[in-house]
Amino acid sequence: IEEIERKDIREGDYVIIEKGGDVIPKVVHVITKKRGKDSVITIPPQNCPVCNSKLIRPEGEVAIYCENNTCxxxxxxxxxxxxxxxxxxxxxxxxxxxxxxxxxxxxxxxxxxxxxxxxxxxxxxxxxxxxxxxxxxxxxxxxxxxRPFEKVLFALGIRFVGAGAAQKLAHHFKNIDNLLKASEEDIENIHEIGPSISVSIKKFFATSDNLEIINRLRKAGLKFAIESTGETSEALRDFTFVLTGTLEKFTRDEAKEMIQQKGGKVTGSVSKNTSYLVVGENAGSKLDKAEKLGIKILNEDEFLSLIESAK
CATH class of the missing domain: 1.10.150.20 (5' to 3' exonuclease, C-terminal subdomain)
Structure with a gap:
């Protein structure tokens, strides 16, 4: 909405569009010469178009939300x-x-x-x-x-808790009860977990409806605790992995879990801090970058050998 207001974009306008960062199209400016005489300024919506509840815009954010849980x-x-x-x-x-x-x-x-x-x-x-x-x-x-606890936690849809944050929270607190009892400070002590996440988690668990839903999911048999495999170690604690291409012997999630069970870290992009690039079919640009940076490249068999030797 701020961008629409800043560039005064109106319904029916002709606009100039270019690629932002060579990928995402963005509006550069409006061709005002083609604007009709009956054109009106765009006004942000005040009510949800579905349930008619009043919309909110949290301080410091650009998105507008409907907070009606029954919408x-x-x-x-x-x-x-x-x-x-x-x-x-x-x-x-x-x-x-x-x-x-x-x-x-x-x-x-x-x-x-x-x-x-x-x-x-x-x-x-x-x-x-x-x-x-x-x-x-x-x-x-x-x-x-x-599905493991981290997937269940992500599935709950707690605001700001993406898949990565859910994984960190699940592995740190081990079960939902520990997370429920945790303070904002306890949550923020986890690496890369900040105030926006901790506040959102506490707000989510302070709602009786959400607690009732969690109780129902528990009774249904969903996993709200980390299941110990007895195979964890810290052998790869100082190593960072990137996965790319189509893997045949295991999924990316399975490879990621194997790395994390040995204490390793998985990131989404190749950099000078990457220790290993695990490649499958059609590896693409990540492989090219890894070769330029001199990063160790592993095929699936080499990766499995590394995991098996990491005691």
Whole structure:
């Protein structure tokens, strides 16, 4: 909104667009000569277009939010995030199905996902569904209960808690009860976890509705604690890894977990601080940069050998 106001962009305007950073298109300026006489200044929305609740803009932020937890758009968005690939990874529970299930009141929160089996016959009777498709969905929901604590924590949709932060929090506090009892200071003592995350976590857990949802997810069998494998060590504590290309023998998440179990760190980009680049098929620009920087490059077999030797 600030950018729209600063450049006075209005509905119906002709604009000049260029690539920002050679990738993302951005509006350079408005061609005011082509602007119609009935043009009006863009005014930020005051109410949610879905539930009509008053919108808020937190201090220091540019985004505008609807804070109504019962807003259908909010409910759908939270469930979609919960079921997404990086979170609970529930195959078959995509946006279109979520929209339909919310509209039919089968889902009012993501905790309701684990009660869908109680409505099996009703779901089968819905248009464009059948017994096989519902059975597949219910099987995927049941299988999602195997996701580790860090995935569950990320799936909760706590503001500012992305996948990386959820992983750090899960491994530091070990279980949800320790996180619930932690102070803002305790949370901020974790490397790369700042005040915005700690405040957001405490606010999330201070809401009775959220605590009730967590209790329901616990009863459903989701994992709210780190499961010890007995195979952790600090052998790779001083080493930083980057993963690139298509891996065949394991997924990136599996490789990342193997590294972290040995105390290593995984980052998303190659730099002079990178210790190893693990490459699969179609490695691309990261491989080129690693070669220029003289970084050790490992194929999948070499990576597995390194992991096995790191005691």
């Amino acid at each position: 259908p758009a909010q409910v759908k968005g939270k469930i979609e995030h919960f079921a997404s690939r990086g979170a609970m990874d529930i195959e078959g529970l995509g946006k279109a199905i979520i929209d339909q299930f919310v509209d039919y009141n089968f889902l009012k929160s993501y905790a309701d996902i684990y009660d869908l089996h109680k409505h099996k016959n009703e779901l089968i009777a819905l248009e464009r569904f059948g017994e096989q498709s519902i059975n597949n969905l219910l099987s995927a929901i049941e299988e999602s209960k195997n």
